[in-house]
Amino acid sequence: MNKGAAHDPDAWPTSDFSRVPYAVFTDADTYQLENERIFRGPVWNYLCHEVELPQVGSFVTNWIGDTQVVVTRSEDQGFHAFENSCAHRGAQLVTAVRGRAQSLTCPYHLWSYSLKGELTGVPLLKGLKGKGGMPASFQKSDHGLHVLKVQSHEGLIFGSFHDAPPDLKTFLGPHSLSQIDRLLVQRKPKVLGYLRQRIPxxxxxxxxxxRDPYHGSLLHQFQVSFGLQQPTMQGGIKVDADLKNTWNHSILSAADKDNQALVAEAYEGTGKFNPDMKMADPALIHVPLDLGDGYKTTILSIFPTLVIAQVDNTYAIRHLRPKGPNEVELHITYLGFESDTPEQTHDKMLTANFIxxxxxxSLEDGEALRLVQQGIRHRRPGGHEVLEMGGVGPVQDTDYLSQEISIRGFWHFYHHIMGLDGAPGQETTA
Ligand code: FES
Ligand SMILES: [Fe+2]
Known part of the structure; x- marks a missing residue:
């Protein structure tokens, strides 16, 4: 074991996760272990939204950690997911990002599969003229695609490789369920478009x-300058904490009154705040909130790779596709609602582009992550992050935003699910 790697219990010196070993972000063994214990472990991985599979035969491809999967809607209107790898000799079965098909046929030897992943056709199964073909012992029913468990909640479809994952609602937790209801259920969603961002x-x-509202009003100067996000805003975090099943979070912030004087005081001496700066075309910052509950930003983070975000009136499903320890692809699905007026759709596109x-x-967040990855890779081995903003000790809800408490919650669950706390059934690797 690499000394100081994530799976070295000595690398985690504090029980409140106010110290996180830098090696956890760069170590190749840790990354492999994450694929085994998290992505193929007892979690529900986001696959897609039901509206992306509108008809029988609709399919999309996605990633769970390093594993590519295909998600389909079958003749009985059920949703199915399986590895995108042929049961014959492993070829990638589906190369399209999304589409529609009656069955799935591998290009190599034309084995074909039903929308549920069952093997239905094998060319030359019985050979030709009494010669060749598969042995009598070969049963198609033994050679289907590797199928995942699938459950959906209010249009969100999830898959699990694990034999006994928790019930999906238990995994999501009560706060996440209420946020999903608020964001995606009260109005019928539709997809406005997709964006992908490679982040090194x-x-x-x-x-x-x-999970870090602390940076929001520091890194994102545009938001501060034009009053979109400021440290004076009301807000806080809500946590669903149940180490056995779930550990999800929301960051919420609500519009504040005109607090320019207080903001100026907070930034005094930084040279980063100029209350007199004005936009030539302020249309972007005057998009009206359309939910009516006053929240400007709600970022719901669901372990391990799903974020459902409302920023002003932009609604997005952000999904992480890890590409080894040093890179991740962020896949963003922008949502509107069937009931939106053309003006509301226009506003959503405007703010989607801005975010x-x-x-x-997102550009600034990607650059911040690149800088962290660079900084960590090019320093002496060992060392830890310091996560003390907002207080140390137990992870709990807060009614303030300058905090890193929800990050410590992420690590709490990560540490547990990776088996680093010696939980029953999970051995730490030697
Ligand atoms: S690898 Fe798919 S049919 Fe042979
Ligand atoms: Fe950010």
Whole structure:
């Protein structure tokens, strides 16, 4: 075992996870162990939204850790997911990102599969003219695709490789369920479009970023300058904490009154706040909130790779696709609602662009992650992050935003599910 690697229990010196070993972001063995214990472990991995599979035969491809999967809607309207690898000699079965098909046929030797992943056709099964073919012992029913367990909740479809994952609702937890209801159920969603962003940083750095309201009003100067996000805003975090099944979080912030004087005081001496700066075209910052409950930003983070985010009136499903320890692809599905007016759709596209990878927010987050990954890779071995903002000790709900407590919650669950606390049934590797 690499000294100081994530799976070295000595690398975690504090029980409140206010110290996290840097090696956890770069170590190749740790990454392999994450694929085994997290992505193929007792969790529910986000696959897609039901509206992306509107008809019998609709399919999409996605990733769970390092494993590519295909998700389908079958003739009986059920949803299914399986590894995107032929049961014959392993060829990638589906190369399209999404599409529609009556069955799935491997290009190599044309084995074909039902929408449920069952093997239905094998060319030359009985050979030709009494010669060749498969032996009599070969049963198609023994050679289906590797199928995942699938459960959905209010349109969100999840898959699990594990034999006995917790019930999906238990895994999501009561706060997450209420946020999903608020964001995606009260109005019928539709997909406005997709964006992908390659970030040269570890997938867990993004998990930290979305649980970190502390940086929101510091890194994202555009938001501060024009009043979109400021440290004076009301807000806090809500935690679903049950170490056995779940550990998900929300960051919530609500619009505040005009607090320019207080903001100016908070930034005094930094040279980063100029209350007199104005936009030539302020349309972007005057998009009205459309939920009516006053929350400007709610970022729901569901372990291990799902984020459901509302920023102003932009609604997005962000999904992480790790690409080794040093890189992650962020896949963003932008949602609108069937009931939206053309003006509301226009506003959503406007703010989606502003938040996305070529706008002001996701671009900055990606760059911050790159800098962290670079900094960690090019320093002496060992060392830890310091996570003390907002207080140390137990992870709990807060009614303030300058905190890193929800990041410590992520690590708490990570540490447990990786088997580092010696929980029953999970051995630490020697
Ligand atoms: S590898 Fe798919 S049919 Fe042979
Ligand atoms: Fe950010």
């Amino acid at each position: 940083g570890n997938w867990k750095l993004y998990n930290e970023n979305v 996305g990878p070529s706008g002001y927010i």
